[in-house]
Amino acid sequence: MANSDNHRMPPHIALFPSAGMGHLMPFLRLAALLSSHNCTITLITPTPTVSAAESTHLTTFFSSHPHIRRLHFPIPPFDSSSTPINTDDPFFIRWSQISQSLPLLSPLLSNLSPPLSVVLSDFAASMSFSQLADHLSIPYYVVFSSSARFLSLFASLPSLNLDGIEDFVEIPDLPPLPKSSLPPPFFNPNHFFTSFALSNVQSFRKAKGMFLNTFEEFEMETITALNNGRVLSTMKLPHVIPIGPLEPFNVENGEKSEKGSDYLVWLDGQSDGSVVYVSFGSRTAMSKEQIREIGNGLERSGCAFFWVLKGSKVDKEDTVGIEELLGEGFMDRMKSRGVAVKGWVEQEEILSHPAIGGFVSHCGWNSVMEAARHGVPVLAWPLHGDQKVNAEVVETAGLGMWAREWGWGGERLVRGEEVGDKVREMMSDEKLRRRGREIGEEARKAWNQSGSSQKALMEFIDELKHKN
Ligand code: UDP
Ligand code: UDP
Numbered sequence: 001m002a003n004s005d006n007h008r009m010p011p012h013i014a015l016f017p018s019a020g021m022g023h024l025m026p027f028l029r030l031a032a033l034l035s036s037h038n039c040t041i042t043l044i045t046p047t048p049t050v051s052a053a054e055s056t057h058l059t060t061f062f063s064s065h066p067h068i069r070r071l072h073f074p075i076p077p078f079d080s081s082s083t084p085i086n087t088d089d090p091f092f093i094r095w096s097q098i099s100q101s102l103p104l105l106s107p108l109l110s111n112l113s114p115p116l117s118v119v120l121s122d123f124a125a126s127m128s129f130s131q132l133a134d135h136l137s138i139p140y141y142v143v144f145s146s147s148a149r150f151l152s153l154f155a156s157l158p159s160l161n162l163d164g165i166e167d168f169v170e171i172p173d174l175p176p177l178p179k180s181s182l183p184p185p186f187f188n189p190n191h192f193f194t195s196f197a198l199s200n201v202q203s204f205r206k207a208k209g210m211f212l213n214t215f216e217e218f219e220m221e222t223i224t225a226l227n228n229g230r231v232l233s234t235m236k237l238p239h240v241i242p243i244g245p246l247e248p249f250n251v252e253n254g255e256k257s258e259k260g261s262d263y264l265v266w267l268d269g270q271s272d273g274s275v276v277y278v279s280f281g282s283r284t285a286m287s288k289e290q291i292r293e294i295g296n297g298l299e300r301s302g303c304a305f306f307w308v309l310k311g312s313k314v315d316k317e318d319t320v321g322i323e324e325l326l327g328e329g330f331m332d333r334m335k336s337r338g339v340a341v342k343g344w345v346e347q348e349e350i351l352s353h354p355a356i357g358g359f360v361s362h363c364g365w366n367s368v369m370e371a372a373r374h375g376v377p378v379l380a381w382p383l384h385g386d387q388k389v390n391a392e393v394v395e396t397a398g399l400g401m402w403a404r405e406w407g408w409g410g411e412r413l414v415r416g417e418e419v420g421d422k423v424r425e426m427m428s429d430e431k432l433r434r435r436g437r438e439i440g441e442e443a444r445k446a447w448n449q450s451g452s453s454q455k456a457l458m459e460f461i462d463e464l465k466h467k468n
């Protein structure tokens, strides 16, 4: 039916996020962005979700974007006797379940109308999804939800001999990466995260391209090296398409929480750049001792603060009261100086508030891009996985400082005194603030009419439209 009617049909794009808010968020944003450019979008949603945050965001998203289609993909109960999984992390377990169930998605995708022009899948489902796309003869792209710098390491993993490494990992054409920045599980090939990474990374070469929520000006050297094909000698990586920072999707009026407006009122009462925002993402809980030390540090810092706490990795299981975590008297003493909340907050709304002058962050990549977008300086406290590599990117770009000596999450107890000193140092660093503002400007420019991210996205869409 290659006629002119068909020619004018908008491309139909299916998107497939894996588990965890750090994975879902860029997909929701990308879905809204592609839809605003006249593409027909089907968002595939594996259910049930692990966290409550994922399911509430999906509900809000679809009610605010009625023209985006939802394809429910129920994940069958898992038979761990046939495939044992050596992790107790509920998000990792779900990644594995999703990958195993993907063949069941095949008939659902082939029945979609109009037929799919392209599928975009989470890198955590890359191996199974590439097979599926191949079977259905649909072009396939990967969405990689970390930094380009981490991609350069991740993609090199199969060819690295980590046993023989002394202090640095050499990645051709890029500065060497300190061994201490590698996710600790990478040194154990039997660790779930490593074996899962190894099997998925092999399938990257089957993709037509890789979308990253980053922007050229922020990770110029790495993006250039990746796209010049010089990083990997053993495997040809597909083209990297930097389309960040992705902006938050619009939410219908009335969908925002009441609680949200309370803390914005508090922020409205603070002077510009005076408040430090402290949050470690959607799935990182700290020990009670560490939480107490952070409280002590914020108290010592003398700064106003907005602190988001998590008592457990999965929000549904987070039942400890905030008083119990913080200790008696803390909030009474800090009442006029800070806000501490448990539960979900609208992070971008907070980061965009003029009262915020700094961000103590674990450097989950979405958080880094949000800080960049709003030009907010970062005190990097990487705790797990890709976060030390991301912290290095933050430091190199000049967006923040990194307290290297604090180590990985749980490696040691970071004392209140250290936290207080670093927070004060970041909040009073004028050079960092100036550079933060410049980065915010560069991030905006990436989305100007002829900006780098805008151009990269339009090239992808134009190519699809031509083919349709
Ligand atoms: N987030 C939020 N409110 C919260 C916790 C997280 O809005 O209370 C958002 C945050 O803005 C980011 C995402 O959830 O978009 C978390 O992803 P990130 O990569 O920063 O970290 P992860 O949660 O994957 O460790
Ligand atoms: N955009 C984005 N991230 C940003 C800024 C913009 O994804 O940080 C997207 C936005 O969704 C829109 C496009 O870039 O599709 C152009 O946005 P902008 O606000 O610059 O222009 P306008 O809305 O005035 O066309």
Ligand code: UDP
Pocket (backbone or CB within 6 Å): 089, 183, 184, 185, 191, 193, 283, 284, 285, 313, 383, 384, 385
């Ligand atoms: N983890 C986490 N947030 C993250 C990454 C990891 O809570 O963003 C968890 C992970 O699931 C594991 C623990 O923290 O249970 C340590 O993670 P890591 O990847 O460093 O592996 P491990 O130290 O267990 O070998």
